[in-house]
Amino acid sequence: MNTMTILMTIVSTTLIYASPLIFTSLGGTFSERGGIVNVGLEGIMVIGAFASTVFSISFNETFGAATPWLALIVGGICGLLFSIVHAVATVNLRANHIISGTVLNMLAPAAAVFLTKVIYDGKGQTPIIQQNMSTTDIPLLSKIPVIGDIFFSNTLVIGWIGILLAFASWWVLYKTRFGLRLRSVGENPEAADTLGISVYKMRYSAVLISGMLGGIGGAIMSQAITLNYNVSTIAGQGFMALAAMIFGKWNPIGAMFAALFFGFAQSLSIVGAYIPIISGWNDVVFKVAPYLITIVVLAFFIGKSTAPKADGETFIKSK
Amino acid sequence: MNKLIKKISLAILALGIIIPLSACTNRSASNNSESQNKGNSLAVALLTDLNGVDDKSFNQSAWEGLTKWGKEHNLTKGLGGYDYVQSHQDSDYPVNINKLIKNNYNLIYAIGYKLDKAVTDGAKQNPNTKFAIIDTVVPDLDNVTSLTFKDNESAYLAGMSAALNSKTKKIGFIGGVKGEVINRFEAGYVAGAKAAVPDIQVDVKYVGAFDKADVAKSIATAMYNNGNDAIYQAAGSAGLGVFSSAKDARKSGKEVYVVGCDRDQTEEGQYDGGNLTLTSSIKALNTVVEEVSNETLAGNFPGKQHKVFGLKENGVDISKGQLSTDIWNKVEQTKQDIIDGKITVPEKP
Amino acid sequence: MQSNFDQASCAIELKHMTKAFGDFKANNDINLKIKKGQIHALLGENGAGKSTMMNVLSGLYQPTSGDVFVNGEKVAMTSSKDANNLGIGMVHQHFMLVDDFTVIENIVLGAEPTKAAGILNLKQARQKIMDLSEKYHLEIDPDAKVRDISVGMQQRVEILKLLYRDANILIFDEPTAVLTPSEITELMAIMKEMVQEGKSIILITHKLDEIKEVADECTVIRRGQIIGSVLVKNSSEQQLADMMVGREVSFKTDKTKSKPGEAVLKIENLSVKDSQKVERVKNLSFNVRAGEVLGIAGVDGNGQSELVQAISGLEKSSSGSITLDNQNITNLKVRKVTEAGLGHIPEDRQRFGLILPMTVSENIALQSYYCKPDSAHGVLKYNYMNEHARHLIEQFDIRTSSEKSETGALSGGNQQKVIIAREVERNPKLLIAANPTRGLDVGAIEYIHKRLVDQRDKGNGVLLVSFSLDEILNVSDRILVMHNGENMGIVEASRTSEQELGLMMAGTPLDKIKKSKRKVADK
């Protein structure tokens, strides 16, 4: 590969791996900024992937090329609906957040395969979708010489949307009334309560947003990568997203960069095999590298990351 | 508090009894299959590995064969007829074998090399049950037949097709996890490609898992970017990522292909401009399952035997897919050469 | 007519208000009138029901029965928002602030000015806040994060939060507990100013001198019921105190003159840096002698915490030496220091002193679980631990249903007693007590002070760190004043005054004060 191809490949493969993680980790950030620990992201992604696939298969003829985009929305909505379980459990029923999140992770794949069997006549995975979300050139930007070719040509647009969404999320969290209130219930719900902010409502919004974004993240997996739903469509991405959120210090932009970093590490391990000097290394080195690099970078360069103060704490309104 | 908990549990218990009772009406329906299948001497079950019978791969192929066979013999799916069981973890194999035996299945297909231990133990303990194991050899047992496939032969043809079709003289191979079976694919593919086009470059990569479609897609993207114009995927459900990468490449105007594996993967290759599944190497588990079932029904269970299915035995094959007539003719010729023994295909890379 | 006028002149009136939690009536048939433009003090021991009443007034609790009138109108508040809308606001004892937010963000939270689409308009808020800050002399740094500002400023933020919401009825819950004398004086002035502006204030406090200074009326509450209301100018401190506890209270801790012996703690040229590498204790030297209580006075955040942490081994010192009972303990590990003879009643009992979900007996074993007789060969002897705990529960009068109760279920005073029992019982050569009576009621304070003096009388040294000058003056034999990490001087408790200490706390070294005194005398 020449340098140009290597760079192009790094960018595009980074985005392939990172896009689902960006959305999901942003979701996690909202939830935990609002004080609800969400280890159920994996389960939420499963629901998003499953629902969007069913939608796409059922309606691809009606909506044509718009199907994958609508499917993302459907995935988001279903993720949101599914996350209500988590919201009810943690906000109203005072469940331990980790237990409730684990329930999502166990429930989702079982329910999705179960429903697949119900819907598709006993089959354990769905058919292949016909309208997939594929890479395209971004208008105008892709015309920029060199940079356009590397970054904006033949690229996964949803990944760039995710990157923009991270900045938007930051802005929402730090510059709007909603964001201020959401963060306040994650830092000190008692204080928010005395100021007339409904802690329950804010925490519900936080979880539901995470459900929506996690659902979209899962939908990206099925719409752009596996092109169907099967039990291994979501195989650990939710946990990687959780890791990205912590890595990014519970900051949307940080989470986004962390997700990109994971993608970049994966990408390096793939592209590394094309770089002459190191291509002779044992394959296991390339397989282990992304995870090892993550640990090293986190331990030695990023350091401690602190969760919002009341993250994981159940708020009980006094009566 | 405790009293109330007691009350609640009573209430739930009551519900738990009433609801299922009301469902009893359904019950007779699902028991029908057993009565229908009575009187048949052969009940056949398929035991898959961790992937189910709709893995779009050889489990599915085997199940299709069994279903066809069952219907031909007026059997229904379920007890006493034919059925399949999927395992969720590697430790489930012996459990599932015992459950099938207990439910009076007398011929069990065990799909995958990972089941050899479970089959060996099960066969020794249950001499009256017959086993057919796929992809590996369990020797010296009267009630076990071993069925293996010369995947390398079909892979050879796949490699040849991809090489002949290649305009860039670069083709790729993406495997799931390195191993005995996948190695056969790799070996045959590389040999076939080199034989057809001596200066072809074959790029071999492994995902490291069978469930990471995102990594597989990234590898495929790198390969297509690097100028490979066909990739042979042998990566299980991760292989779906190869198809989606190829669809992306097509959209950006590259004429790239995927070579399918185990089953005719034309469905996976469909996209709005046509089909990008160049061809698929086929493992004809369906015909083999039918064949062995018929033999068993006729009282000729090939116990203790190791049957090898190659191109000659119609155990493996290749689909025409999108191959040009020109290439297809060459492929057919080579196929004949292999059948005739003029070409020997290596098993290891 | 008369009653109408009466109601209108009342900012708040409670009629037969009862608030019950299950069978327990925290407030029982409360009748109370708070007049407009006055400071109304509310006096009562901890657990008397003051906080419940205030939570009812601020909309957090709904009364079980009875009525609440605000400005003459009967109201039913279901949330703090309703209270806000009626102009009622509360400065909580434990500040209700978001540490991670800036001062401005904290003030506007819940009442944020926005542009279109919910976008914050902090510029607009800043103007209003700065105006209020100026008007009421509430100095703040609007862009600092709350976690970085002093306790005094945090309280000003709390007050501004209410003013920003145009609150007319302000409730202060023990506002001076954490303030320095000068800050207290400032606060009193601000309160008076606010009343003059027509606002009404309810002041909850234990401190009778404060009531005497600012309040117009005082209501005493005990066990959920009102004992009576008096005009402050007509009653003495002693009368108020007796009303509060229902018996006579002694303000002075009885103690004989100290008979100091050898130094048990020697601190020489000690410097300590905090986690941000800022030097918080600077070249400090002093001794604590056996048989005396050395008080360390100073405004919160002047290096006292770091000093205590350095002595107890929780923080490393950057230079200097610490000697305990003739043993060099500089930078030893916590456990070694404890074994060398240190007892430590930590500043924040819930955070440092106790493991709340564990039982009382497990907490009593916290310093000694690893050695005989609490354990042998790594195995805990629960029989012994429980028996020992029962013994201490009796000896220290800890009110708990059993030694196996969760410590978190105990009241604050009893939690502190668990710590004191544990620390004092080992008879340490030096006992450090850091703000040991913060947030406790008069009865508990009296008890704890007695225990500290007992410890002294047994011939051990006591180092008392407190932000409360009363406490320092009351208990200590000698007083060291810290300012900005430095020693401002050591004075005899019997020969100093609040004024002198106040000057030192503000950063004037003792020798300078003496010089100026001499000058005055010379002139």
Next chain:
Amino acid sequence: MSKNWKSRLSIPLISILAGFVLGAIIMLCLGYDPIMTYEALFTGAWGDPNSIGETLRQATPLILTGLGFSVATSAGFFNIGGAGQYLVGWLSSIWFVLSFPSLPGVVLITGAIAAGAIAGGIWSGIAGVLRAYLKTNEVITTIMLNYIALYLSNWIVKSFLANGDADYSKSIPQSASLRSPFLMELTNNSTFHYGLFIAIVIAIIMAFVMKKTTVGYEIRSIGLNSDASKYAGMSTKKVIILAMTLSGLLAGIGGAVDGIGNYQNILVLASTPSVGFDGLAVALLAYGNPIGIVFASLLFASLKIGGLNIPVVSNTPSEIVDIVIALIIFFVGASYLFEYISKKMKTNKSKGGKA
């Protein structure tokens, strides 16, 4: 105390009941037969000696990974690395046995278990050390270590332990196996092995360690209040590393016992083993109580093994089992629901009484 114990037991029991009932409702709604399904589930798990043997065998590693997760939780850490720790334990035990096949059986078995324990302990100890000294979040490190374990293990199996090109290692000699002819005969040729007894003994030891020893006291203290623990002179760093190491050590023993008891070899795996993750759920169901974990594991194993019988004898998708498990844990976590309902019932009753 006894009252507390009763109510702690009643919540899991009600949850189990509620989980099954809700599962039945779901099946009814979708047209499957719950009675037949549950019957299949039960007979599949406890219907005959073979099934019982398999259920007990399945419970074995769950007990150990569950204990591992709960130790870390007690110290305040979220160890989702159970899968990786189990895997390195499994790998090391087989590797050890295959390296010294001629040693006597007792030495092989103890050595294999010790090897698994050490490997699992090191694997999580890495996360512990990073957490103690560099404050690295253990959630991230344990996730990453799971993947590293998977790839390394597959590579080691292929490169050093496999016979030729096979995708699994050679089998261990009979002398190193935890299975026995006696147990096989007893359970009608199931894969049941002595590992269960090892697991139960370890559970009892852990119950003792956590409740009655100074080490357990330190772990609990740090988990509940690390500031107060520091104040009391405990070395938080030491305890963090200790708790994390102990956690992985237990999961590693789980892997070892499963390796020499159940599998008798090690396979190239397609993904991280699910037993690690199931251990987490088991521990949550048991509130981290070691003895509770034994029972929770048995319940889990019953559902998992019994679940395999469902597709054999009915047409209900076997995923219903996982749905039921998830529901049970949901009810355990959201036990306030029951409290709330009982409160509501109480107030309604008292209101009714007054009227």
